[in-house]
Amino acid sequence: MILLLGIVILCSIILLSLSILPFFMQKIQFWQQKQEVKVAKEMDKMFYDKSPKIIVTLYYILPIIFGLSGIIFLHSPFFMILGALIGVTVPNLILKMRFKRRIQKFDNQLLDAINMLTSCLKGGLSLLQGIEVLVEEMPAPISQELGLVVRENKMGISLEESLVRLNKRMNLEELGLMVNALLIARETGGELTKVFSRLSVTIRDNHKLKENIKTLTLQGRMQGIIMSFLPIVFVVWVLSVDKHHFDIMMNNDLGRMLLVGAVVLQICGMLLIKMFSVIKI
Numbered sequence: 069m070i071l072l073l074g075i076v077i078l079c080s081i082i083l084l085s086l087s088i089l090p091f092f093m094q095k096i097q098f099w100q101q102k103q104e105v106k107v108a109k110e111m112d113k114m115f116y117d118k119s120p121k122i123i124v125t126l127y128y129i130l131p132i133i134f135g136l137s138g139i140i141f142l143h144s145p146f147f148m149i150l151g152a153l154i155g156v157t158v159p160n161l162i163l164k165m166r167f168k169r170r171i172q173k174f175d176n177q178l179l180d181a182i183n184m185l186t187s188c189l190k191g192g193l194s195l196l197q198g199i200e201v202l203v204e205e206m207p208a209p210i211s212q213e214l215g216l217v218v219r220e221n222k223m224g225i226s227l228e229e230s231l232v233r234l235n236k237r238m239n240l241e242e243l244g245l246m247v248n249a250l251l252i253a254r255e256t257g258g259e260l261t262k263v264f265s266r267l268s269v270t271i272r273d274n275h276k277l278k279e280n281i282k283t284l285t286l287q288g289r290m291q292g293i294i295m296s297f298l299p300i301v302f303v304v305w306v307l308s309v310d311k312h313h314f315d316i317m318m319n320n321d322l323g324r325m326l327l328v329g330a331v332v333l334q335i336c337g338m339l340l341i342k343m344f345s346v347i348k349i
Contacts, residue, residue, distance in 0.1 A: 103127065110163050113237065114170050115212045123159050130155035143311055170209050171238060177210040178242055179271050186264040195250075195260065196227060213238065228254065242271045292341035299334055 107120040134151030181202050188198035196218070203215045217230040225233075228251055235247045246267055253263045306313050317323025 107159075107163070110167070114167055115209065116166070123163065126159040126162075127156065130158050134158075147307075171240065174209050174213065174238055175240055175242060177206060178240070178246070179268060179275070181206055181210055181214075182246065182264050182268050182271070186261055186268070189261050189264070195254075196221060242274065245270065292344075296334075296338040296341055299330075 103120075103124045105120075107123045111118065111120055111123075131152040132155070134155035135148045136151075138147035138149075138151035139145065184202060184205065185195075185198045188201050189195070193201065199214050200218055203211050203218060205211075206214070213234055217227070217234055220230040220233070221227050231247045231250065235244050246264075249263050249267055250260070252258070253260050314323075314327070317327055
């Protein structure tokens, strides 16, 4: 009788799983397609020609790897869940870091591009012809972005609108100065060579000021990073030595409240340190 009941229950579970499985598979497939479209847009912004499925696959693999690492090395379900959550955020961080490096590289190339464009204008070329020279002579990413401007212009989009779109994609202060100065000069009939020469001096001074600020605030930023992650490292070290060290707090209402408060205050402290260490020019 018990064996028959067990077989019935097992068959019911299997049938229920088979009926629910297509629903979950459909939801997972829909989520995957949505993520692929989102990742593809981010990769197109970086002119990254790899398949978005590579990044989407990381959404499945990394949570498993980080979660298993948390349970294997730290022997704690909490760190297994924490590792899985970290694994979910890693692919987005990879894309953001790549895009940030691309913008930084574009910013470093902008001054040379302005100087080369000034030389082209002095040599008798038009602005669009000068941009085409930059596309041929300059390395990526600035050649890719300006190449997109040239292609948009050939498709019928005005040069001014293409430059505004470029400024929105890059969202750089120096590029904004260049685009605004160029648009004003074209509307008022100003001499572009003089505008670019003054702009070159302004951007060079701005870069020097930023480098000086980074140098002067390096010690404070390093102290902020160390103080932010020191409690986390301390907790991990204590749990690796004695995983039952915090049991007395976990089994007590007041202790759990104090732990939650400590985590919230730690997050607030990290955010405040980051806010205070950023100096806008």
